[in-house]
Amino acid sequence: MQRLYRNCYAMDRKCYEEYGLTEDLLMEHAAEGMARQIRERFDAGARVLIAAGPGNNGADGITLARLLQGRYDVRLSLPLGAKSAMAKLQLERARKVGVPLAEAVEAAECIVDALFGAGLSRPLSEEITALVERLNDLEGFKLACDIPTGLDERGVPSPVAFRADLTVTMGALKEALYLDAAKEYVGRIECVDLGVERLLYEEESTTYLLEESDFLPPLRRDRPSAHKGSFGHAAVFCGEKEGAGILAGSAAARFGAGLTTLVIHEKLSAPPAFLMLSTTVPPRATALAIGMGLGEYFEEELLEKEVVDSSLPVVLDADAFAKPELLQIVHQENREVVITPHPAEFARLWKYLMKEELSVEEIQENRFELARRFSARFPRIVLLLKGANPIIAHLGELYVNPLGTVALAKGGSGDVLSGLIVALLAQGYEALDAAIQGSLALALAARSYEGADYSMLPTDLIERLGSLSSEE
The missing domain is CATH 3.40.1190.20 (Ribokinase)
Known part of the structure; x- marks a missing residue:
């Protein structure tokens, strides 16, 4: 039995305030968790397309691109640019190790959605809706960063969502991943640690996920x-x-x-x-x-x-x-x-x-x-x-x-x-x-x-x- 949470904001703050961890450090662990899943599934040289958004979910994706560069044929797509401070910092680092930017999304053996994560509170724009539909149409293994783009904070498609084969969620499990409507989009769910064991990261909860x-x-x-x-x-x-x-x-x-x-x-x-x-x-x-x-x-x-x-x-x-x-x-x-x-x-x-x-x-x-x-x-x-x-x-x-x-x-x-x-x-x-x-x-x-x-x-x-x- 595992704990479920509506969101992880308070637990992230605990990492900063009590454990002395930084946002940068948590992001490295989040990206490494995704990278580990990709390394387990794909041989060196496989093409990996990463569609990253303008905020910190996108920054996770940009960090992933840097971690994979050199071993894989990485393509980084930034349809809305990099706008948050962390996204800009991670993009600067990614460029220094040679991560190439893709002008358009294209077929790849692994397709990573890092556009928008947990906490989506408004419907996707027409531009992003079209992009998500395009990503869904591409052949390849689909991986979502934290939560598939398009699922709102309840787990409802808004109005569409990325269809993942695997969702790598960060820190702790979110309720939104387990709404009935989300089951079509999340695929298998893996939770990765963010610099500390989950026992130290997680707080009390009144919601639990049953296991076999x-x-x-x-x-x-x-x-x-x-x-x-x-x-x-x-x-x-x-x-x-x-x-x-x-x-x-x-x-x-x-x-x-x-x-x-x-x-x-x-x-x-x-x-x-x-x-x-x-x-x-x-x-x-x-x-x-x-x-x-x-x-x-x-x-x-x-x-x-x-x-x-x-x-x-x-x-x-x-x-x-x-x-x-x-x-x-x-x-x-x-x-x-x-x-x-x-x-x-x-x-x-x-x-x-x-x-x-x-x-x-x-x-x-x-x-x-x-x-x-x-x-x-x-x-x-x-x-x-x-x-x-x-x-x-x-x-x-x-x-x-x-x-x-x-x-x-x-x-x-x-x-x-x-x-x-x-x-x-x-x-x-x-x-x-x-x-x-x-x-x-x-x-x-x-x-x-x-x-x-x-x-x-x-x-x-x-x-x-x-x-x-x-x-x-």
């Missing part, structure tokens, strides 16, 4: 005397679209729940033999999941009695966000509650709870801010806001899962996720841990699928769960 090593498989069955009741009983409501409930129940059973019951309204067509059926929540159930394909099958009175008035840990998903009676649960502070809306469902939830209209676009552009606002209002609830990089919020802290793949963009993936979370709740996990581990398991199962992205089914995810380990 954070995944811990469900409870080990290492007690010889254990029985099915030792691992909880998950009750999954199976409604109008019965396939959703069956997927969630199957995922719960696969992910370690000792018993799994589908709570049904009427007879199912073909339930799996390992799932039990009941018209009410079993008396020994230890966790509930409701909303997946729920529809209008269940009467309000039954939902009130079996779900709202229950004290069992619960997962709310999908159709649950269209039922005001179920949304009363978010006010139950002494209950373990996980809610798993996708952006459109979150808009519906937000309108009901916050009395404010939000579009899906507004949600996607402000995912971090809105997750924080929700957690401030409902701190005990665990929010898992679905997306390309799901955000989990609890007690004001955010956890971002960047490990998912496009293979998950298929109906049923969210039902599997609900099953994973309820399985862990049933086994006694706290809501936050259940959401984090369920989210990681879903992502790792998708990553381990060996077929084409378009071909993966929710049942493939469930099957892969059986072979996940903390070493995946």
Whole structure:
């Protein structure tokens, strides 16, 4: 798990004021971090095109040009000149070692974007927009300095952005790199030190990036005397679209729940033999999941009695966000509650709870801010806001899962996720841990699928769960 930050300005100042480092020294480390990535990938003599902006992000690129000159065929493009004091100083140094200036961008084996970095607060000009589009069209390995040009301080393209294969970010990881919209542009992300170890550079944060090593498989069955009741009983409501409930129940059973019951309204067509059926929540159930394909099958009175008035840990998903009676649960502070809306469902939830209209676009552009606002209002609830990089919020802290793949963009993936979370709740996990581990398991199962992205089914995810380990 790594820390995430909105920006690094305060930590840069700490380097100057407390450690006696200079802006020049930090810039050398930033450029060396990029140079190291290029040396690892390209043989001597390869052509490297560096498009550098007029400010300090451009100065990083100019410094990189100097470090590569002599080993590589370097071309430095300065479409807006060098305007900051550091950019001018680095350009003077680059000229002295013979770095050639390019009048126009041209094909190269490695293309470096050092135009504008973190903190972009206005849309790109027409000139720079055209340049970014030209760089995107060029063949070659694309490297972005700090953050791809065109991504604003939230991570939103403004209006376009450089499409990097690798982003080398400086000092610490920024939230903007992990907004859903940014995932198309950042490629692989590497963070480089700026003259001190990250432990000395970084400050406290309430936002964290989840990693593969954070995944811990469900409870080990290492007690010889254990029985099915030792691992909880998950009750999954199976409604109008019965396939959703069956997927969630199957995922719960696969992910370690000792018993799994589908709570049904009427007879199912073909339930799996390992799932039990009941018209009410079993008396020994230890966790509930409701909303997946729920529809209008269940009467309000039954939902009130079996779900709202229950004290069992619960997962709310999908159709649950269209039922005001179920949304009363978010006010139950002494209950373990996980809610798993996708952006459109979150808009519906937000309108009901916050009395404010939000579009899906507004949600996607402000995912971090809105997750924080929700957690401030409902701190005990665990929010898992679905997306390309799901955000989990609890007690004001955010956890971002960047490990998912496009293979998950298929109906049923969210039902599997609900099953994973309820399985862990049933086994006694706290809501936050259940959401984090369920989210990681879903992502790792998708990553381990060996077929084409378009071909993966929710049942493939469930099957892969059986072979996940903390070493995946």
